[in-house]
Amino acid sequence: xxxxxxxxxxxxxxxxxxxxxxxxxxxxxxxxxxxxxxxxxxxxxxxxxxxxxxxxxxxxxxxxxxxxxxxxxxxxxxx
Numbered sequence: 001x002x003x004x005x006x007x008x009x010x011x012x013x014x015x016x017x018x019x020x021x022x023x024x025x026x027x028x029x030x031x032x033x034x035x036x037x038x039x040x041x042x043x044x045x046x047x048x049x050x051x052x053x054x055x056x057x058x059x060x061x062x063x064x065x066x067x068x069x070x071x072x073x074x075x076x077x078x079x
Contacts, residue, residue, distance in 0.1 A: 005029055 007015075007025070015022040 003033065 011025065015025055
């Protein structure tokens with residue numbers, strides 16, 4: 001899989017000057033992305049297993065979603 005990453009200009013310029021730095025940055029990005037995806041998949045699996053045991057319905061989820069968004073907007077005075 002190919003993922004395009006946009007870096008700040010100063011990092012990009014430094015990487016063009018140093019092949020070693022380019023390799024370090026590339027490996028760091030690959031490792032961080034892989035780790036984040038692995039963690040997200042684990043959390044998703046845990047949440048899915050919890051929800052399987054739950055009586056909550058899609059309507060309940062939508063109601064909670066709207067209520068939370070409405071309350072956040074009010075606290076941020078966006079209404």
